Amino acid sequence: MDTELASMLGAASRAARVRMGLTQADVAERIGMASEVYGRLERGHMLPSVQNLRRLCVVLNVPPHELLGLGENLAAPPPAKDKAPGPVKVREDDTPEMRRLMRNLRKLSPVQLKLMNLVASAMQQKKK
Structure with missing residues (x-):
């Protein structure tokens, strides 16, 4: 899974949901997804299927390029110049x-x- 894309999509979904005055449960119900699963999507822990992405765009009234972090010209954003090192693995005994x-x-x-x-x-x- 592309964690950067998942985080970007989650943040954009959250912003659109808040703009519309909806709760996570409202959006989840309208796209036919469990609210816990939708919460994971907003936190950037998962990516939606293409079908659910389309439903999300309709429910949140946003174009796909906005949720995917693409500009209006549909060009990918430039890579970060000073990107932090890759993710640290979570250990089994972490609280x-x-x-x-x-x-x-x-x-x-x-x-x-x-x-x-x-x-x-x-x-x-x-x-x-």
Whole structure:
């Protein structure tokens, strides 16, 4: 799965849903999907089928290129210049809080990650 595309599609879906004043359950019901599954889509944890993407566009009243993160000219966005390293694998013994932290860290820019690392190091030093 293309995680960058899934995140982009999820964020665009959420923005369109909020603009329309709908809940996740409203959208899920209208496209014939369980609300838990639609929540995963909005969080960028999955990609919809082509059929569900079409339904989503109709329900949210947005063109497909908007949900897919393409410009009006349908050109793909330029790649990020300072992209962070690839995703870190989740370990079996990670707590839900650790997994949530890792998801949030993956969304940060390299500069923000460096700052978070400094904060974590300072907190660890103070603990000793």
